[in-house]
Amino acid sequence: MSWVLLLAVFAAEPGYVDSKACQPCHAGIYALYAKSGMGRSFARFQSLPATANYTHQGRRYLAAGNTMSRGAISLGIDFVIGSGNHSQTLIHQRSAGKWVELPLSWYAEGGGKWRMSPGYDRLDHSEFTREVSESCLFCHKGYTPELAIDCQRCHGPGEAHAKRQGPIVNPAKLTPERSLEVCLQCHLESASRTLPDSILRLGRRVNSFRPGEALGDYRVFFEFARPAESDRMTVNGAGYGLLQSACYLKSAGKLQCTTCHDPHSEFTLQEDRFDAACRSCHGQKHEAARTDCSGCHMPKRRTEDAVHVVMTDHRIRRDARPSLARIAETHGRMTGAVRPLYPRLLADSAEIRLYRAMAEGDAASMERALGELHSTDARAYFELGEAWKKQGRLVEALAAYRKSADARAVVAAVEILLRQSRLEEASGLLEPAVRQWPKDAKLWSSLAVIAVGRGQFAVGLQHARQALALDEEDHLAWWNFGVCLEATGDKAQAQEAYRRSTELRPPGPR
Ligand code: HEC
Ligand code: HEC
Ligand code: HEC
Ligand code: HEC
Ligand code: HEC
Ligand code: HEC
Ligand code: HEC
Known part of the structure; x- marks a missing residue:
């Protein structure tokens, strides 16, 4: 894959520079940070930790060299999300600059193993078609084409400072609230994947948060209103847990992530900070035990969203209990009443x-x-x-x-209209949309269906080919291509197109 394409995918935010620019003047912090989990949270794919041969519900997945495959389908591995401290998920870059998550992930627990990616422990999972969302990347990488989370995600745009022409944000000099929010921009999740637990404010772009601004002006966070006994943990639960702790609630903002963590340091180097941090507020009054405070009050627990992972419970409690037992993955979107979580006071x-x-x-x-x-x-x-x-x-x-x-809305509207055989209305929506978003494969794919509906098979084929040229791994585009081919009487090629479609995403159990 070429550099040019990569740059086009990650247009840098204005004022941000490649953080290599920070190295000459901050060599110590730079070297230390590069080894941390956050400094390795995203990378161009180098090599597999081990080859994979794992069978799930009768389907055998293989990974070797730089590809992952099942049956006839085989996709290249381009990027890696996660340092591997706990796990790594592999990413394939589609032709259209779209990224998809691959179905097997690597889990470090117990010496390392391949298992299904989070959310894939089910028969009708997304297989090779789940797109990596912009919010996934917001939490795992920098705002520049550089890959992992970089200095400027916590310090803000550094171009002027690096030229010694302006200041840069130091979180330690912000108010306690703004300072904690530098971490909460990525570490506050009350649930993951199954529901939108936070909503980006109208008019804000995902990559528009700047350290030092109020997090609540950017995004509003919610939690499920549910009984206290349904105490659960998610992979990214540190912020949510901490915000519920008496230590945080009753210390007037004095408890920060940085009370216990050095944001620049490799995690394993930090252990002796924890007891000291507890003692800085609790003194020696706990006579029963003077060490390993966190071992009892912040135990490790298995997370419910990534069932092959255990994490530290940040809800500091008297009666905390570790819980490492295996649990089954739960599916289906959670629904129900939510209540505001953060910021705390919302008019x-x-x-x-x-x-x-x-x-x-x-x-x-x-x-x-x-x-x-x-x-x-x-x-x-x-x-x-x-x-x-x-x-x-x-x-x-x-x-x-x-x-x-929004192009997605046009595709969705057209889908409804087509199901009701309202071809003309669908076409009336699509024609201008394709002019506005000529690179949207799904719009072309819908145009193909309309042409077929009108009996214009040659035109349909042309549109379907256009859709596949833009995104040759879109399983719906292959399906529509098959429909067009079948309509023109090309049974053999139609079968081939249907086969491609179901390879990319086999239909679930019915
Ligand atoms: C040419 C040298 C130079 C470069 C390049 C440079 N810095 Fe600095 N930085 C300094 C010096 C000197 C200070 C201390 C004096 C000051 O605050 O300006 C400093 C201070 C800081 C501070 C503390 C500011 C404060 O108010 O306490 C942060 C944070 C920082 N730099 C981050 C960065 C980041 C991130 C980059 C890369 C985008 C970077 N620096 C690039 C020289 C540099
Ligand atoms: C841009 C999003 C982002 C921001 C901002 C951020 N984190 Fe993280 N943090 C992550 C991700 C993602 C990981 C997991 C990295 C991995 O291991 O792949 C992580 C991991 C960690 C870890 C685990 C250990 C390690 O070696 O990295 C600690 C501790 C941590 N973050 C603390 C903080 C603190 C403290 C702050 C605020 C000063 C902060 N984070 C800000 C996204 C972020
Ligand atoms: C709201 C921010 C956020 C989003 C969105 C997010 N992550 Fe994470 N992710 C984190 C943080 C923070 C951690 C570290 C959690 C910890 O160590 O407690 C993490 C951990 C991980 C890890 C394990 C890294 C390690 O070895 O410790 C993987 C793999 C991962 N995320 C993949 C993904 C994928 C794939 C997506 C999109 C489907 C995603 N994440 C979306 C914040 C996020
Ligand atoms: C995860 C968030 C995060 C990242 C990433 C990060 N920093 Fe920091 N940085 C902080 C916080 C928080 C502080 C304030 C620490 C404190 O409480 O004293 C800080 C402080 C600093 C300071 C002030 C002086 C000092 O030694 O504490 C400098 C300089 C600095 N960072 C440079 C960098 C550079 C260079 C990078 C990239 C290699 C970087 N930081 C990456 C969060 C981060
Ligand atoms: C910034 C100060 C601060 C730090 C650091 C801190 N705490 Fe606390 N903690 C408090 C305050 C304040 C309370 C509430 C005391 C009260 O209710 O009278 C509290 C309450 C507690 C409680 C009782 C909670 C309950 O369920 O009622 C436990 C247990 C506890 N802390 C353990 C710890 C441990 C273990 C650490 C280190 C991992 C720690 N604290 C770090 C300030 C702190
Ligand atoms: C009172 C101390 C304390 C505070 C405050 C604290 N942590 Fe932690 N954190 C810990 C301990 C202890 C561990 C586990 C250390 C170990 O495994 O050796 C940990 C582990 C982590 C990990 C690694 C993954 C895991 O869950 O095991 C992440 C990520 C993390 N903390 C993020 C944060 C963030 C973000 C904040 C602020 C919202 C924060 N922590 C505040 C004590 C603290
Ligand atoms: C062996 C497990 C264990 C270790 C280690 C441990 N604690 Fe506790 N801690 C407990 C238990 C159990 C309770 C509840 C006791 C009770 O309610 O009478 C408790 C209660 C507390 C309380 C609330 C009690 C009160 O006085 O209001 C605080 C604060 C606390 N621990 C802090 C700490 C600190 C600080 C350390 C490290 C120096 C620590 N603990 C180490 C098990 C432990």
Whole structure:
């Protein structure tokens, strides 16, 4: 893969530089940080920790050299997420600059092993088609084309400072709240994957957070309102746990992540900091035990979102209990009432009601709040459409999608229209959309279906080929290509296209 393409995928944010620029003047911190988990949180793929041969529900996955395969399908491995301190997930870069997660991950526990990636311990998993989201990358890498989390994710844009022409953020000089938020931008998750536990504010881009600004101006965090006894842990649970601890709640902001952790240092070098940190507030009054405070009060527990991983419970308690027993992966999106988690004091407003409804997937409340706000936000209307669709309310879903200037909304609206055989309306939406987003494979793929519906098979084939040229690993594009081929009477090639589609994503059990 070429550098040029990589640069196009990660356009650097203005004011940010390659953190190699920091090295000459901060050589000590630079060298130390490079060895830390965060300094290795993302990388270009080098080599496998071991070859893989793992069978899950009757399907055999192999990984060797720089590819992962199952049956006839074999995808190149381009990037690695995770330092491997706990686990590593492998990434394949699709032709269209889209990234997909690969189904096997490497887990360090017990000397190392290959198992299904988090979320894949089920028969109808996403196989080779789950796209790596922008938020996944927000937490795991820098804002520059450089790969891992770099200095500037905690210190803000450093271009001017590196030229000795301006200041740079030092978290230690911020207020306690702003300082903790430098870490919470990535370490605050009340649940993972299964629900949106935080909502990006309207008008904000994912990569727009700057250290020193109020985290709540960027994103609002929620947690499920559920009984206290359903005490659970997620992989990324440190911030959530800490915010619930008496130590944090009753020490007026004095307890920071940096009270116990050196952000620049390799984790294993930090152990002797922990007891000292507890004693800095609790003195020697605990006569029963003077050492290993965290061993009893912050035990290791197995996480429910990545069942092959154990993490440290940051909810410091009297009666903490370790729990390393195996647990089964749970699936299905969690739903139900949520309550605001962070920032703590949120004035009630239409905007906050909107975010809350987005977290709950409550379409009616979303619609009401959007009306009150007189908003035309494309993302919000797309999500509103999704929420209505989940409830089976297609008329409302269609109306919401139509209000959204987002290519995903057009694809979703067209899908509904096509199912209702409203070809002309679908085409009326698609034609201008393809002009606006000519590189969106899914739009071309939908155009192909319309052409076939009109009996224009040659045109359909052309559009389907265009979709595949943009993204040759889109399983739906292959399926539509097959439909066009079949319609033109090319049975053999159609079978081949269907085969490609089901290889990329086999249908689940029915
Ligand atoms: C040309 C040398 C030079 C380069 C390059 C440089 N720094 Fe510095 N940095 C310094 C010096 C000297 C200080 C201490 C004086 C000061 O605060 O400006 C400093 C201080 C800092 C501080 C503490 C600021 C404070 O207010 O306490 C941080 C944080 C920092 N640098 C981060 C970085 C990062 C991140 C980079 C790369 C983007 C970088 N520096 C590049 C020379 C440099
Ligand atoms: C850009 C997102 C991001 C920010 C900002 C961030 N972290 Fe992390 N942190 C991560 C990720 C991702 C990992 C897991 C890295 C890995 O091992 O692959 C991690 C890992 C860690 C670890 C585990 C050990 C290690 O060697 O890395 C500690 C401790 C930690 N972070 C503390 C902090 C503290 C303290 C701050 C604030 C000063 C902070 N983090 C800010 C994303 C972030
Ligand atoms: C909200 C921020 C956030 C998001 C989003 C996120 N991660 Fe993480 N991830 C973290 C943090 C923080 C850690 C470290 C947790 C710890 O060590 O307690 C981590 C740990 C990991 C690890 C284990 C690293 C190690 O060896 O310790 C892997 C692998 C990983 N994440 C992959 C992913 C993938 C793949 C996605 C997208 C599907 C993702 N993460 C999304 C923040 C995030
Ligand atoms: C995970 C967040 C994080 C990352 C990444 C990070 N820093 Fe820091 N840095 C901090 C925090 C927090 C402080 C304040 C520490 C304290 O509480 O004294 C700090 C302090 C500093 C200081 C002030 C002086 C000192 O020695 O404490 C310098 C200089 C600095 N960092 C440079 C860098 C450079 C260079 C890099 C990249 C190689 C880097 N930092 C990466 C969080 C980070
Ligand atoms: C910044 C100061 C600070 C630090 C550091 C700190 N604590 Fe606390 N901790 C407190 C305060 C304040 C309370 C609340 C005391 C009260 O309720 O009277 C508390 C409460 C506790 C409790 C009782 C919680 C409960 O369930 O009621 C335990 C146990 C505890 N701390 C253990 C620890 C351990 C172990 C560490 C180190 C890993 C630690 N603390 C670090 C300030 C701190
Ligand atoms: C009172 C001390 C204390 C505070 C405060 C604290 N941690 Fe930790 N942290 C620990 C201990 C102890 C461990 C486990 C150390 C070990 O395994 O040797 C740990 C481990 C971690 C890990 C490694 C993965 C895991 O779960 O084992 C991450 C990531 C982490 N902390 C992030 C954070 C972040 C982010 C904050 C602030 C929101 C924070 N910690 C605040 C004591 C603390
Ligand atoms: C062998 C396990 C163990 C170790 C090690 C341990 N504790 Fe505890 N700690 C407990 C238990 C059990 C309780 C609850 C006792 C009770 O409620 O009477 C407790 C209670 C506490 C409390 C709340 C009790 C109070 O006085 O209000 C604090 C604070 C505390 N521990 C701090 C620490 C610190 C600091 C250290 C390290 C110097 C430490 N613990 C080491 C088991 C341990």
